[in-house]
Amino acid sequence: MKPKKSIILTADFFNNETHEVAKKLLGKVLYRREGNKLYRSIISETEAYHSMQDLACHCSKGITPRTKIMFDQPGHIYVYLIYGMYHMLNFVTMPKGFPAAILVRGIKDLTYSDDNGQTFKPLNVLTNGPGKLTKQLKIDKSFNGLEVKPENNLWVADENIKIAGSEIKSGPRIGIAYAKEWVYKPWRFWL
DNA sequence: CACGCGATTTGG
DNA sequence: CAAATCGCGTGT
Numbered sequence: 001m002k003p004k005k006s007i008i009l010t011a012d013f014f015n016n017e018t019h020e021v022a023k024k025l026l027g028k029v030l031y032r033r034e035g036n037k038l039y040r041s042i043i044s045e046t047e048a049y050h051s052m053q054d055l056a057c058h059c060s061k062g063i064t065p066r067t068k069i070m071f072d073q074p075g076h077i078y079v080y081l082i083y084g085m086y087h088m089l090n091f092v093t094m095p096k097g098f099p100a101a102i103l104v105r106g107i108k109d110l111t112y113s114d115d116n117g118q119t120f121k122p123l124n125v126l127t128n129g130p131g132k133l134t135k136q137l138k139i140d141k142s143f144n145g146l147e148v149k150p151e152n153n154l155w156v157a158d159e160n161i162k163i164a165g166s167e168i169k170s171g172p173r174i175g176i177a178y179a180k181e182w183v184y185k186p187w188r189f190w191l
Numbered sequence: 192c193a194c195g196c197g198a199t200t201t202g203g
Numbered sequence: 204c205a206a207a208t209c210g211c212g213t214g215t
Contacts, residue, residue, distance in 0.1 A: 047198070056198070058211095066211060084208030086199050103198055131199050141210095175198050 006157040008150065014074035018050040018093045018100040023170075023189050025091075025156070027163040030107055032137040033153040038113045039137055040120055041127065042161065045106030045190035047173045049090075052099055056179035059099030069145050070099040077154065079134075079144040086131030087140050091148060091156075105130045105174070106190065167191050 009028065014021055025043050032039040049057035049070075058080070059070045069078045070092055078090035078101050090101040107127045111120035127133040134140070139154065146152045170186045177183060 049198075058198080061212070064212070080198085081208095081210060082197055083199055084197090084210075088198060090198085105198085129199070173198070178197090 004159055006159050009075075009148075009156045009158060011073060011075035011147075013156075014091055014093045014148075015095055016074075016093065018048040018102060019187050019189075021091075021093045022046040022048040022102045022187065023168060025102060025104075026168060026189060026191050027161040029157045029159050029161070030104070030137075031150070031155050031157060032139065033150070034138050036114050038117045039110060039123075040112070041107035041110040041133075041137075043104060043106075043156070044108040045104075045128075045188070047103040047105055047189070048093075048100070048187040049103065049173075050094070050100040050187070054179070054185075055182045056173060056176035056185075057099065057101075059101075067099065070101045071097060072145070073147075075148055077143045077146045077148050077152075079139060079141050081141060082131070087134040088130050089134050089137075089139050089143075103130060104133065105188070107133050108191075110136065163191065 025046050028043050030041045030043050052060050059067045073096050074093050076092040079087055089104045092101050094100040110123045110127050112123050113120045127136055149155050170189050173188045
């Protein structure tokens with residue numbers, strides 16, 4: 001059985017317009033290694049947060065202890081805690097100095113392997129929300145500021161899963177009612 | 192240093 | 204529909 005071709009996404013992939021990267025992330029494969037377990041899932045929902053003008057983006061506050069990571073290199077991980085209990089997983093986009101990130105809101109087809117990635121078994125849990133998926137994948141603030149790569153036990157790969165343009169839906173982002181005209185930007189993407 | 196609230200989820 | 208629960212940004 002020939003192993004599936006898996007191309008690990010690097011900074012180049014994330015160094016682009018945030019909404020474009022958010023769309024391209026759909027259908028990409030999210031890996032998380034935790035102890036002897038390797039989790040594999042398909043990214044199915046994302047949201048783009050782009051520029052200091054975007055009032056929905058934390059980075060609209062400027063460079064603060066929390067937001068500085070979004071000003072850093074593309075391909076880094078931004079994790080923050082919301083409502084005192086849920087960790088949100090984001091990937092930084094755009095060149096260093098320009099604040100932007102993508103929130104991973106949903107993953108699907110979560111499987112795991114505990115034998116060095118040879119056999120993946122289905123894990124029948126719901127991962128259709130940003131707080132749910134980080135709980136399942138045991139992602140917390142310890143990932144904040146790290147590069148998304150296998151050495152850090154969290155990475156994204158292109159395994160040539162074909163997504164037709166017609167499969168991608170878009171609409172307003174969730175939970176940002178305070179963001180004035182930015183509320184209506186269709187920067188949420190899902191399959 | 193006190194205060195208010197959020198890129199959510201769950202249960203009543 | 205409201206509670207849970209706490210770090211961060213703001214203003215004092």
